[in-house]
Amino acid sequence: MGENEAMVLTQKNDPVLMTQTMRWFGPADPVSLRDIRQAGASEVVTALHDIPNGMVWDRPAIAARRAEITRAGLGWSVVESLPVHESIKLGAPDCDRYLAAYRESLRHLAAEGVRVVTYNFMPLLDWTRTDLRYEMPDGALALRFEPVALAAYDIYILRRPDAARDYDEATCAAAERRVHAMDAAARLELEQTIIAGLPGSEESFTSAELLRAVEQYGDVGADRLREHHAAFLEAVCPVAEEVGIRLVVHPDDPPFPIFGLPRVVSTEADVAAIFARVPSVANGLCFCAGSFGARQDNDLPGMVERLQDRIGFVHLRSVQHEPDGSFHEAAHLEGDARMAEIVAALYNIQQRSGRSIPMRPDHGHQMMYDLTRTTNPGYSLIGRMRGLAELRGLERGIAHAAAAA
Template structure:
């Protein structure tokens, strides 16, 4: 695997030198300063790549080139947005970028309810709690008919949770869910979020799937000729929230997408954390069955908890079964004679980083620990495979 780390650009509190010292050879990054739907200009891409290369690293994977909400709902400016996306792809290819990550989640990117949940060892992790989401949805956002999205027990627990929170706790929960996490495409106030939800009134899961297919049919032929692999990031979490559909949550979802749009450029960013939230997703099996479509790997693990909650576990712990996943990736790499870019995702905030300003999930030391563990795991698997050959 090609070892990378995510870098959020010049304002990232983690410097490129730190990423290089952690053992990565590349960064994955984006022009986060460019508005969604605008064209990524070739000069800006080249300038950012020069900064990365001057540090001794490389940049060949974009994460992410956002798909505008207008594309997801097929708004009146769909044609213009598609043209802009195509031009951005052309400019990226001209600068040597050959993997472009995107997602098709309505409005919110990855969602958590606690950005600093304390673990038994004193480190901090990201956590998602379904009851907290329900408390926000029903009693803070006040989405019409929100209670119908939850069972009676969850509604009762959400009411108790809301009642127990003071104004500061309620504001923190609101900010955590909708204000925008690192790499997310949008940030909202509750009033703006409620208005945005209304734009999806006529977009159910079936329609969102059709809109996704239409997007790919419009951009994949160009991506094929450019030699770019478009890799979709799975839904995080992999189920509907706030009444909004999510359609890249299971192996069946992904396989159906590939069947509808068989272009070589239509690929997958296999995120073991996002997909691993669901116990019915067989992660090593997905590597084996979808392998030729996998263009990028997010390797992290979550620990599932009761009642739909989960938190970010250490990279080799939790429910992902990381040893089996990396063994499957090694088989794929050998079979197809390619090194797949990967990054350790969502590290714990730990050690000296507990006293530093960091992007939630993207402090250096937790990701460095994860990268070291994953590197050692891969080398051990490769060595064992060579010994048995």
């Protein structure tokens, strides 16, 4: 066997591994493209965050963003996210114009080489936390969600009518004690943490604006939101199929109703129903282990196996559940996610299908040098770099064990 033949054989026998990416929020991101490349990622996932929701992403703007990424030695095949306008989620009379804009944006993205487009169908708010600087035992800072803090904001600061009905008696009592112990600065910090806008959320609200927006959803329950989601997919999937893009829905975060707003992408049954209703090959899933993992009744490794054909993008992070129903972001290989089983399931899918699934380490602790820097919550560099390195090592260890078996 000649040298070239041996090289080809080795390459054919090489395992298919996940495409390692990191999220980048564009030129204003404190984390640079050079940082991301040095962290070991080969691609970024990003979006045109400066374009208002519902507007067309024109091709020159997409091309300019791609050129910037390419100059840094990185690839860009996954968009996160192309937002769905609230009129589409509400099924409002003007939703057709926003559906048309979405289809046009998909055509432009495909023309510039994007193959996966992430979106979510959460009403009004993107991912929600009540503490962006929860101190871990080692001094690193994590994101945390606490039901009592949410209830304190909802009942006493937002003052949503009848909000107390959505919480049990013990939570309401604890929320009352909490809010009465808070000074004005603490109340403002809680308000800003919940609604002032987080990375990946193109819109933000004041409490008064949020309350008015919540009222618009007064007659949109879970069943109607599911219908609107299906209508969205039926309107855009034909174009996505035509141009070779897979749409992947990000699960709800947290995966249960908040502020009386329905959530319809929270469980395996939810996503299975979406795929049954709209069976298009363009209708896919962004499997976020952290979002699904915030519900203890979601079997994460089993979901990966059963939903494998629909998974087009993966977010890997782990949450740690607390006895009172709170949860916080754990280190990527710790917490309750059973990460080794998840990555093993993904590895097996890739070997069977021959396709590399784009992955990014989702969120990360603010730690070390980043504790002294201004960072986007959950998206500081060092914590995500640690997560990427750990996940890379885990996957390669699984591959090595498989080869040795």
